[in-house]
Amino acid sequence: MTKTVDDLRNEIRAAVGRYERVESTAFTKEALAAVCDAVGADVDTSGRPSKPEMRTGIREQVDGLAAPDADNTTRAFRKAELEAIAAALRDE
Numbered sequence: 001m002t003k004t005v006d007d008l009r010n011e012i013r014a015a016v017g018r019y020e021r022v023e024s025t026a027f028t029k030e031a032l033a034a035v036c037d038a039v040g041a042d043v044d045t046s047g048r049p050s051k052p053e054m055r056t057g058i059r060e061q062v063d064g065l066a067a068p069d070a071d072n073t074t075r076a077f078r079k080a081e082l083e084a085i086a087a088a089l090r091d092e
Contacts, residue, residue, distance in 0.1 A: 016031070029051060032051060039088055
């Protein structure tokens with residue numbers, strides 16, 4: 001059975017030590033910061049970087065994601081992108 005977007009987000013949250021969520025929600029800044037740290041993104045997560053800045057850092061580090069641009073860094077990750085991030089975290 002194919003994983004849903006919610007399943008993939010929760011898999012990623014669990015892989016980076018964040019809490020899984022019952023309801024369908026996009027990543028919080030804290031969850032994105034944890035993903036940045038896990039994939040080695042060049043983003044200073046000690047402050048409060050913006051979500052687009054963190055998505056850019058993740059895109060630059062995870063194979064299979066399109067290069068960052070104005071369209072793909074201002075929206076939530078799509079299913080295929082979540083699959084690539086989850087796979088990268090499984091490989092670590």
